[in-house]
Amino acid sequence: MKKLLKFTPILMFAILLSSCSSVRVAADYDREANFDDYKTFAFFKPGIDKAEINDIDKRRILRAIEAELMAKGMTKSENPDMLVSIFTKSNQRVDIYNNAWGAGAWGWGGFNRWGWGWGPGLGWGGGNQVSTKTEGVLYIDLVDTSKKELIWQGSGTGYLVTKNVEKKEARIKEFVAKTMVQFPPEKG
16 A cells, blocks of 8 residues: 555656647538538638737648648648638636645646646645646638638647747647548548
């Protein structure tokens, strides 16, 4: 029992780290759309301009989306079949644990902040553990140009590393790649 208690904080820390690295994705689409008809795309600037993230991250996201669509055989065009837009939001989550194994909490504040911190009630020595996390959500919208209708929407939810530029860029690529795996939807 003592050995188990000795390794519990290490195990909790490892689980916390692994859970922070995952991106949860979801997609929805118009079942009437024939996705074989979409060969070209362009970015919908008015929609992208409204996304509440900095311009550098917008460009990173757009480059990642462009790479994913091109890898799927699509081409960028001045006269596209499909328009691509993005938007972001953040969700605040507060967890309170009443146990004897308090620890620091990981947190991410939108697309601009990430880190490890100690707060009231946190620390080794028992008491309540309060964990506040902000998850970012990236939505990717694909719109039929001729009908002006949304045909596919994917979302990726998770945390973003921002202190290291290379890690941040890799994380954005991961968000986009995991979200775009579900495009085009499987037939059937």
